[in-house]
Amino acid sequence: METSRDDIGIAIRSAFLNKGIKQRFSLFFLIIISILLIFFDKIDKKPFSVFRSIINDTIYHGALIANAPSKAIKNSNNYIQKHINVYSDYVKLEKENNELKNKALKVDFLELENTQLRKLIEEEQESLSNILRARVMLDKQSPYLNSFVINIGSNKKLKNGMAVLHGKNFIGRIVDVNFFSSRVLLVSDLNSKIPIITEPSANHAILSGHGMKKATLEYLSENHDIHDGDKVYTSGKEGLFSPGLPIGLVKKKKDLINVELFSDLSQITFVNINITGRNSK
Amino acid sequence: MVNTIRNIKYSIFTFLPTIVLFVIALNGSAIINIKFVSINVHYILVYYWALRKPQYFGYGFIFLAGITSDVVFGVPLGVNALCLLVVAAIATYIRVVTVRVTLLNDWLSFIPALLLANFTYFLSLYFSGYNVDYLYLFENSVFTFIFYPILWAVFTLYNRVTQT
Numbered sequence: 213m214e215t216s217r218d219d220i221g222i223a224i225r226s227a228f229l230n231k232g233i234k235q236r237f238s239l240f241f242l243i244i245i246s247i248l249l250i251f252f253d254k255i256d257k258k259p260f261s262v263f264r265s266i267i268n269d270t271i272y273h274g275a276l277i278a279n280a281p282s283k284a285i286k287n288s289n290n291y292i293q294k295h296i297n298v299y300s301d302y303v304k305l306e307k308e309n310n311e312l313k314n315k316a317l318k319v320d321f322l323e324l325e326n327t328q329l330r331k332l333i334e335e336e337q338e339s340l341s342n343i344l345r346a347r348v349m350l351d352k353q354s355p356y357l358n359s360f361v362i363n364i365g366s367n368k369k370l371k372n373g374m375a376v377l378h379g380k381n382f383i384g385r386i387v388d389v390n391f392f393s394s395r396v397l398l399v400s401d402l403n404s405k406i407p408i409i410t411e412p413s414a415n416h417a418i419l420s421g422h423g424m425k426k427a428t429l430e431y432l433s434e435n436h437d438i439h440d441g442d443k444v445y446t447s448g449k450e451g452l453f454s455p456g457l458p459i460g461l462v463k464k465k466k467d468l469i470n471v472e473l474f475s476d477l478s479q480i481t482f483v484n485i486n487i488t489g490r491n492s493k
Numbered sequence: 494m495v496n497t498i499r500n501i502k503y504s505i506f507t508f509l510p511t512i513v514l515f516v517i518a519l520n521g522s523a524i525i526n527i528k529f530v531s532i533n534v535h536y537i538l539v540y541y542w543a544l545r546k547p548q549y550f551g552y553g554f555i556f557l558a559g560i561t562s563d564v565v566f567g568v569p570l571g572v573n574a575l576c577l578l579v580v581a582a583i584a585t586y587i588r589v590v591t592v593r594v595t596l597l598n599d600w601l602s603f604i605p606a607l608l609l610a611n612f613t614y615f616l617s618l619y620f621s622g623y624n625v626d627y628l629y630l631f632e633n634s635v636f637t638f639i640f641y642p643i644l645w646a647v648f649t650l651y652n653r654v655t656q657t
Binding site: 243422423 | 521551561565571572574578586589
């Protein structure tokens with residue numbers, strides 16, 4: 213039996229245009245609305261951004277409530293895990309403490325020298341007054357976008373492009389600011405490209421995220437002399453972030469130069485935002 | 494009294510798929526990642542219910558769940574909503590043109606739905622200036638397809654329980 217063109221037409225019309233059983237909207241209408249929303253999302257005009265901010269803030273706070281049970285389970289799991297590992301952690305920390313004590317004297321001297329040199333180049337000093345603390349509201353990282361949501365936004369004068377730190381380590385930048393929340397794009401994301409400098413080899417490169425995999429260094433000079441264990445800092449060449457924010461350590465693997473981040477991105481609860489980044493001026 | 498309780502029970506049963514859809518969207522669990530396995534539960538949920546029991550699942554709710562997912566995942570508004578509606582549209586079309594309900598029919602017709610939805614996802618993100626990991630998207634399609642029969646069995650069982 214042949215299927216006539218009319219039958220297919222009727223089936224498509226019935227599927228897309230008819231409202232169907234107990235449906236208030238037709239699929240065609242909703243698909244058009246979705247396409248329009250995608251286009252409106254790119255428009256950076258005030259009414260659209262206000263509308264977007266309201267939707268984002270509402271859903272983030274709803275998601276916070278929906279996530280509460282899973283967060284509680286995760287926290288209790290972590291709590292138990294910490295208790296199980298208490299002895300091995302103690303041994304590890306004792307060893308680390310001894311090493312740090314040995315290094316402390318050297319650090320004091322370097323800090324003094326660093327302060328003097330910074331004064332010499334009139335570099336802006338980091339103080340508590342130019343650091344904003346924020347809490348991670350949602351850390352459900354999409355496989356397509358490695359990011360999380362923090363609980364402050366334009367109410368605390370946050371702006372797109374500000375550097376986000378975990379302790380003193382650079383972990384990402386602000387990409388979307390709402391009234392009471394903002395989204396942080398992590399350095400591990402596919403869309404993240406950060407200009408860096410390595411230490412002590414002093415090579416400039418771009419740190420590129422790769423989603424779930426480790427971030428790598430790209431656009432290095434051909435005759436670079438980067439070694440395993442070299443430290444990676446922001447270079448500040450893009451004109452957004454302060455130079456010298458620590459990011460991670462170099463781990464070479466065949467032709468790839470991976471960067472092992474100082475901060476574990478899956479274990480972040482509080483972050484610092486450097487509001488005196490160059491873009492804020 | 495007995496009838497009222499029965500009606501309440503029936504309402505809860507019929508609303509449960511929609512509630513699950515929203516909880517998954519708000520929870521950010523629409524895509525489950527376990528090591529290299531990645532499954533899009535949202536697609537399976539929408540496809541199954543739009544195909545088998547559309548009266549339980551309003552298109553408006555699918556759209557709203559998609560928008561919620563967009564916000565939680567940080568992609569442009571409308572991307573997930575569009576993909577879920579594409580899945581629902583194909584499921585509706587399949588429902589109109591098929592008569593027999595079998596796992597094999599559903600499973601095979603899920604392939605075009607999955608491919609078209611992920612293609613829409615890729616196109617929307619591409620035009621919004623986002624980088625997309627093609628390999629990941631392909632892996633996601635394959636594992637979502639493989640995982641479909643398991644959720645199909647769970648939902649069918651749920652349907653039977655609801656009917657009784």
